Amino acid sequence: xxxxxxLLRDLDMDKGKFLLMLVLSALGTTMTIAVVNMALxxxxxxxxxxxxxxxxxxxFLYSSAQRFVMMEVAKGAERxxxxxxxxxxxxxxxxxxxxxxxxxxxxxxxxxxQETQTISNTLPMIVVGAQQSVLLIFMSFYIAYLSGVAFxxxxxxxxxxxxxxxxxxxxxxxxxxALKRTQNRLFEAFSGMLAGRKxxxxxxxxxxxxxxxxxxxxxxxxxxxGRIRRHWAKQYVLxxxxxxxxxxxxxxxxxxxxxxxxxxxxQATMAALFMIGSLSNVAQGIPAVNDTARAxxxxxxxxxxxxxxxxxxDDEEPLPAxxxxxxxxxxAVGYAFQDSHGSPTFTLQPVDAxxxxxxxxFITGGNGSGKSTLFRLMTGLVHPxxxxxxxxxxxxxxxxxxxxxxxIGVVFSDYYLFRSLLGLDDVxxxxxxxxxxxxxxxxxxELSDGAFTTTDxxxxxxxxxxxxxxxxxxxxxxxxxxxxxxxxxxxRKVFYRDILPSLAAEGRIIICIxxxxxxxxxxxxxxxxxxxxxxxxx
Numbered sequence: 001x002x003x004x005x006x007l008l009r010d011l012d013m014d015k016g017k018f019l020l021m022l023v024l025s026a027l028g029t030t031m032t033i034a035v036v037n038m039a040l041x042x043x044x045x046x047x048x049x050x051x052x053x054x055x056x057x058x059x060f061l062y063s064s065a066q067r068f069v070m071m072e073v074a075k076g077a078e079r080x081x082x083x084x085x086x087x088x089x090x091x092x093x094x095x096x097x098x099x100x101x102x103x104x105x106x107x108x109x110x111x112x113x114q115e116t117q118t119i120s121n122t123l124p125m126i127v128v129g130a131q132q133s134v135l136l137i138f139m140s141f142y143i144a145y146l147s148g149v150a151f152x153x154x155x156x157x158x159x160x161x162x163x164x165x166x167x168x169x170x171x172x173x174x175x176x177x178a179l180k181r182t183q184n185r186l187f188e189a190f191s192g193m194l195a196g197r198k199x200x201x202x203x204x205x206x207x208x209x210x211x212x213x214x215x216x217x218x219x220x221x222x223x224x225x226g227r228i229r230r231h232w233a234k235q236y237v238l239x240x241x242x243x244x245x246x247x248x249x250x251x252x253x254x255x256x257x258x259x260x261x262x263x264x265x266x267q268a269t270m271a272a273l274f275m276i277g278s279l280s281n282v283a284q285g286i287p288a289v290n291d292t293a294r295a296x297x298x299x300x301x302x303x304x305x306x307x308x309x310x311x312x313x314d315d316e317e318p319l320p321a322x323x324x325x326x327x328x329x330x331x332a333v334g335y336a337f338q339d340s341h342g343s344p345t346f347t348l349q350p351v352d353a354x355x356x357x358x359x360x361x362f363i364t365g366g367n368g369s370g371k372s373t374l375f376r377l378m379t380g381l382v383h384p385x386x387x388x389x390x391x392x393x394x395x396x397x398x399x400x401x402x403x404x405x406x407x408i409g410v411v412f413s414d415y416y417l418f419r420s421l422l423g424l425d426d427v428x429x430x431x432x433x434x435x436x437x438x439x440x441x442x443x444x445x446e447l448s449d450g451a452f453t454t455t456d457x458x459x460x461x462x463x464x465x466x467x468x469x470x471x472x473x474x475x476x477x478x479x480x481x482x483x484x485x486x487x488x489x490x491x492r493k494v495f496y497r498d499i500l501p502s503l504a505a506e507g508r509i510i511i512c513i514x515x516x517x518x519x520x521x522x523x524x525x526x527x528x529x530x531x532x533x534x535x536x537x538x
Contacts, residue, residue, distance in 0.1 A: 018072055021065040022127075026135035028062030030142055033274055037267040069131060070124065077123045081116045084299055088112055091306035097381045099309030103302075106187045111302045114183070115295040122288035122295075129285020132278040139275050143268055150250060150268040154275065157246045161239055161279060175231075176294045179224040186217040232287045243276040324476040325391045325407070328509050329354040333377055333387035348373050349533045350387055355525070357476075360500055360510045362520060365529030371513050374534065375412075375481050378511065380405045409475030411466045413482050413513075420451040424472055435471060438499070439464040440491060460486040477509045484516055496522055 035058055039051040088111055092100065136158070144151035193200065193210050200207040250269045332350035348370045355361050365371045376382040380389070380401040388395040389404070396404045421427055432447045441464060446453045455462060463486050470478065484492045496519035504510050512523075520526055526537040 014072075018069065021068045021072075022131050022134055025062055025065035025069055025131055026138050028058050028060075028065060029135050029274070030138040031058035032062065033139070033271055034142060037270060066131070069127060073124055073127045077120055081120055084116055084119075085112050087303055088299070088306070091303050091310070095306045095309040096383070097376070099306075103305060103309075104188070106184045106191065107298075107302055110184060110187060111299050115298050118291055118295040122292045125285050125288035126292060129282045129288065132281040132285075135278050136275060136282070139271055139278070143271050143275075146268050146271070150272070153249055153253065154246065154272065157242060157249075158279070161242055164235070164239065164242070175224060175228050176290065179221065179228065180294070180298060182217065182221040182224050186214070186221050189214045189217050235286075239279070243279055247272060247276065324357060324507050325509070326357050327354055327390075327392055328378075328477060328511075329390040329393070330378070331388045331390055331395075333374075333384045333389065335373055335377060335382065335385050337373075346370070346373070347532050348377070351534045353527060353534065353536070355509050355511055357509050358504055358507055359524040360504050360512070360522060361525045361527065362512050362514050362523040363527045363529060363534070364513070364515055364517075364520075365534075369529040370532040370534070371529050372413075372481070373532075374529065375479065375513060379408055379410050379479055407475060408477045408479055409470035409473050410479045411463065411470055411481065411483055413485070415463070415466050417455050417462055417466050417469070419455050421447070421469065421472065424469075427472060431472065432468070435468045439468060440494075441465065441468075458486075460488060460491065463487070464491075471503075475508070478503060478511070480510075480512045482513050482515070484514065492516065492519075 032055065035051060035054045039055070088108065092108060095103075140151060140154065140158075143154060189210075193214060196210075200210055247269070250272045251265065255265055330351050330353045332352060334348055334350040336347040337345045346368075351374060353361075363371060363374070373382075377384055378389070380396070383398065383401060390396070391404065391407075427447070427450070429447065433442075436442050436445065436447075441457075441461060444457065444461065445455075445465065452465065455465065457465065463483060467480070467483065484495050487495060496516065500510060500512070501522060514520075527534050528537050529535075
């Protein structure tokens, strides 16, 4: 119920007018049945024209009100879904990197696609169920007017039907939670297959294992979905059976308690037939309520999880005002990874280092030595658990990491290349042409309408393009994670012997993770990492 109240709060529409139209729609239907029943009782030639007018007015009232209801709920639902997606986007944007890695992509993708689509599909069914519930109330009053016995019998059957459905909800939440988990695993399995398609192409056995794994996850998802659908199918059939029994009661039992058999039975039975359809719609709306509530719980839980991971907001002037800092220093910066039980799995021991403007620093080390962890700490992507990062001797406060990152141009080893120059306004085309020529990409790619004409390049050329984008920001600090690893020998030499020294000469602090020992001589300082410890070589 709390989720439904939240749903009503989230729907952006005039709820008073909406409720009024909901009532008028039900009233129009009830009036239509009443007019038909009265017309059937009339004598030939007795008020035919007026009954026809009343009939048309009833239909007009129903259709106008129902159209308003359905149009409003459609518009309100899409506005609400757009708002839900904006909330998830904003919360994802504000969450810290480590928390996003822990949450994973699958729950976020699922929330902004599948769960919002579930709400879009089920909300009209809920509204129809609500409208039919109002109709049931009006029809009940009408039947009470026709026959008190029929009203009591229908009321008893209605109460029993509601109880039957409510008891059917027992244990359903656990099944829907199990379905959510299997759907997430299925999504992750599909994502893995798409991301690893090249690796799969070179190992048939691996490909078969991937398919087997996906099929197993799909089978579990199908089984969980099937249990839920079978449950509701059983509920639906049994409820329909109850309704038909009710119809039999109207035809065979009510006459035992009324003297006006013909008039009452025909009119009450016709009303009961309409009520059966309404009760069916209400019954079908109950799974929609459950699906919508589950989708809303998932979205709100994700939003709460993301908001709990929000980074501290930036101050306006959290760092020294000078655009090009003289030094970037690490003061006993450390970080420890922990497993689900809180036990440390890897620890970056406190690191002390100072990097200077106009100088080049190289960091080297083997796999698992802690280079990537240190790189994320230096870039401000991950906040140190201990120690401080200092700009010109001033520590970067928690609320200042956004401004700190704005001063850094970075290319990660697992970078993502946007085709458009996002966040860059008034880019000088001549500057872009100069950089494309400098990185030997002239004729291979151009800038048009704020976007590159293509990113379908070799891995080395794409990485050059990523560095061009970083340089267009004119960053005072440049950090590169094994940037030259994908370059051919010719351009690797150009990069180390020409590009890096010239970038340093422009007054930048340059920090590179590199394994190219033949070019270590260009570095002004060299650091080595091993087992989470960094030492200065020279």
